Amino acid sequence: MLKGILADLRYVKRTPLTLMGLAGVLLLSIVAACATWIAPFPEDARGTTHIEAKFEPPSLSHLFGTDELGRDVFSRVIFGARISIVVGLFAIGLSLLIGVPLGVVAGYIGGRVDEVIMRITDVFLSFPPLLLAMAISVTLGPNLLNAMIAIAVAWWPWYTRILRAEAVSVRERAFVEAARAMGASPGRIILRHILPNCLAPLIVQASMDLGSIILTSAALSYLGLGAQPPTPEWGLMISTSRSFFLTHWWIVTFPGLAIFVAVLSFNLLGDGLREIMDPKVRRRMG
């Protein structure tokens, strides 16, 4: 199965937009991993203030200028990449942890259990994800961990749906029947036969969702429900500097640009992967 996915990746070369997305995601990962070495003023990301150097426009020493507390915006944006990636991965991981088992159970067992699980996903999908995440964040209390939990609670039903659809179609295939005839337990069939076949659509969806989740967590932080000061979270940076942006454009421009580039990269990559793994589309590309 993994070999199949790797073979599919050959096609990435032929789609410029996917390549752009891949480059963006790689850049973001490198920046996040090496933030400590890239950022010229790593202490500013932790909240050290230099009030005497506030509102300095972009220059060679401060590429993105300084904010209302004299902190280097460039360094804070760099460290923001780390936060966004961690938030994205954590929220996706938690959603998968809830969504995947429920989807497999619903699809494989079917009947009453399937009906109940799918109605529950319907209920969660009746809320725009931002709204549900917001309501949960308010209930749990505003901090970054709760924001991640809130996003996961709003997101898991999508994975349940995908996994269920895949499990239903794989369940009837001959090799699953053969495994069952040979006396394989349901647990073994799910782990060895059903899950590996659901991997491709899951990877595609997860890479698209990483973008949306980064955007949602930035929006939550902007509303005051996610990261709290002085965390260098992109949405929060925009929120705390918004009273000054009309006179000092650089304070909000660069963190916003960072959100846009990050979300765009994940969306381009996910969208490209989806097209590549769809045999109908691939035939057209030759």
Next chain:
Amino acid sequence: MGVYSYIARRVMLSLIVLLGVSILTFLLTRVVPSKPEIRWVGPRATEEQIARAREELGLDKPLYVQYWKYITDFVRGNWGISIRTKQPVLRDILARLPASLELILASMILAVIVGLPLGILSAAKAGSTVDHLGRLLSIAGVALPSFWLGMILQLVFAKELGLLPLAERADMLVLLLNPLKHITGFYLFDSLVTGNFTVFVDALKHLVLPAVTLSTYPLGLCVRMTRASLLEVLGEDYIRTARAYGTREAKVLGKYALKNALGPVITVLALTFAYSLAATFLVESVFAWPGLGRYASEAIMTVDYPAIMGITILVAFTYIALNLLVDIVLALLDPRIRLG
């Protein structure tokens, strides 16, 4: 299966989901918080207020009694008192709804006017540079943080170029000199029917930046769905037949393909309407737009629990109702749905 039994089944399903939504919001309101009565009256409440809230919420009673009271209160329009405005939440929401609806409608119209032709063009020339640009735009539209885009537009068009107003729904002075008669609460509509053109032009100018900001998400989706749905239809046999008969490509596209491709586009747009209700939280707070969104973002900042929960339920109900409505309309129009 007849169309009426299909509709009956969809209504039943929606009612079940509605019940589920009410249970979920009940859990978030009463069960998840450790001291719900404090959430309900705010952190600065007196002992007496807290005790009264506990009694009003019936927190000493068993859960099923609490849930029943929660539902009956809700149906009667008793959604609690806002901590911040001290007004009934439902009245607060209804007063601010027209401003938001005007903004959302404007953004949706914008999204369709720009997005539909772009999507069609993208599909008609699949694989070309135009198509790549269309796809880039559709993905970029969905990736833009609206609260940031709003600020950048303010910076460029209001502050630097001075072309459009910075924020609010209308100029205070203009409104003072030309009082607007409130009929629907939609400034554009009210000013037009009363012949108050000064306010109309002013309101229109104020609407441009927030509407553009709010439209990027539905615009991206509209391009994407139109393209995908049209490509799917273009691959079908009847299109090949039409082409084999020598029908002009414009007619194949515009008459035969588009008609069958619009269903999914309409569904997505209707659901985006409910999403926009949540997206206005961000956009309205940037543009000081006096609607539901700014009310919501202020409610969040002051932890105005009754207001937040009221809006949450309202948006979920809107979403379910729109979903049901679209399904019924499409079923009436397209026999494949109810038979399939």
